[in-house]
Amino acid sequence: MSAFLELNGVTKRFGGLVAVNDVGLTVEQGQIYSLIGPNGAGKTTLFNLISAVFRPTSGSILFEGKDLTRLPTHALAGLGIARTFQNLAVFKHETVVNNLLVGMHTHLKSDPISAAIFWGRTRREEMKARDRVEEIIDFLEIEDIRDHPVGTLSYGQQKRVELGRALAVSPKLLLLDEMVSGMNQEEREDIARFILDLKDELGMTVFMVEHDMGIVMDISDHVCVVNYGRKIAEGTPAQVAANPAVIDAYLGAKRSAA
Known part of the structure; x- marks a missing residue:
C-alpha cells in the first residue's frame, strides 16, 4: 500500500x-x-x-x-489538496461568505446555459455550496462576522477566513x-x-x-x-x-x- x-x-x-x-x-x-x-x-x-x-x-x-x-x-x-498562504490571499472587498464560496468552485460542474438561467443542476449545486459554507462558518466560529467585508476584519480573523476557504475544497490533504x-x-x-x-x-x-x-x-x-x-x-x-x-x-x- x-x-x-x-x-x-x-x-x-x-x-x-x-x-x-x-x-x-x-x-x-x-x-x-x-x-x-x-x-x-x-x-x-x-x-x-x-x-x-x-x-x-x-x-x-x-x-x-x-x-x-x-x-x-x-x-x-x-x-x-488545498493550501493556505503565509501572506493573506483573501478578497478583502468581499464578505466572509463570498470568500468561502470561492473555495467551492471545484465542486460546481454546471454548464453555462444552466448557470445563466440559474435552474436545475446549477440551483442544486448553489444550495449545496451554501450549506457547506454554513458548516465551515459554524466550525470556525465566525458566525458574527459572516457578512462583513474581509478587509474590515482583524488579521487573525482574516487568517481564519483563509483557512475556511481552503476547507471549502473539502480537502483530503490540507497544506x-x-x-x-x-x-x-x-x-x-x-x-x-x-x-x-x-x-x-x-x-x-x-x-x-x-x-x-x-x-x-x-x-x-x-x-x-x-x-x-x-x-x-x-x-x-x-x-x-x-x-x-x-x-x-x-x-x-x-x-x-x-
Missing part, C-alpha cells in the same frame, strides 16, 4: 543555488505532519514544490500514488503555510484547536510549515527538520526536540537569539 503523500529524492535548483537537496519524506493519512527549520532552510520552497507552485529539478512527489510533479497548480484542488504567524496567543490557541479538530473529527491529513515551536510540539504527530535544503532529522516531537542536530541548527539558534 502506497503512502498518502511521499517525496522521493526531491531536489530544486535555482541556477547555482540548491534550495532543496535530495529530500525524502512520507506522510501517512490522518497525520498532522510539521516541517520546521531555521530561516532560509528551504521549508517554503519544499512546500511550494508539494503544492505545485514549483516543479522539482529531480525526484518525485506522489499523492495517493499519483505523481504531482507535472501537474498544473489548479489541478491539485480536484485531487483533494498550512505559517498559519499562526502574526497572531496573538489566543488566536494561535484557537487555530491549534481547529487543526486538531480537523484531524480528530474529520480525519483530515494536515501538512504544515510552522515557526511556532509550541504549536508544532503540542499538536504534531510527526516532525521533519530541514537545514540548508537537506533533511537533518525526523520523528515524533519528543524525538526531534532531543536530536542534537536539531538543537544545533534550530532550537539552539533560537535560544541563542533570545
Whole structure:
C-alpha cells in the first residue's frame, strides 16, 4: 500500500543555488505532519514544490500514488489538496461568505446555459455550496462576522477566513503555510484547536510549515527538520526536540537569539 503523500529524492535548483537537496519524506493519512527549520532552510520552497507552485529539478512527489510533479497548480484542488498562504490571499472587498464560496468552485460542474438561467443542476449545486459554507462558518466560529467585508476584519480573523476557504475544497490533504504567524496567543490557541479538530473529527491529513515551536510540539504527530535544503532529522516531537542536530541548527539558534 502506497503512502498518502511521499517525496522521493526531491531536489530544486535555482541556477547555482540548491534550495532543496535530495529530500525524502512520507506522510501517512490522518497525520498532522510539521516541517520546521531555521530561516532560509528551504521549508517554503519544499512546500511550494508539494503544492505545485514549483516543479522539482529531480525526484518525485506522489499523492495517493499519483505523481504531482507535472501537474498544473489548479489541478491539485480536484485531487483533494488545498493550501493556505503565509501572506493573506483573501478578497478583502468581499464578505466572509463570498470568500468561502470561492473555495467551492471545484465542486460546481454546471454548464453555462444552466448557470445563466440559474435552474436545475446549477440551483442544486448553489444550495449545496451554501450549506457547506454554513458548516465551515459554524466550525470556525465566525458566525458574527459572516457578512462583513474581509478587509474590515482583524488579521487573525482574516487568517481564519483563509483557512475556511481552503476547507471549502473539502480537502483530503490540507497544506498550512505559517498559519499562526502574526497572531496573538489566543488566536494561535484557537487555530491549534481547529487543526486538531480537523484531524480528530474529520480525519483530515494536515501538512504544515510552522515557526511556532509550541504549536508544532503540542499538536504534531510527526516532525521533519530541514537545514540548508537537506533533511537533518525526523520523528515524533519528543524525538526531534532531543536530536542534537536539531538543537544545533534550530532550537539552539533560537535560544541563542533570545
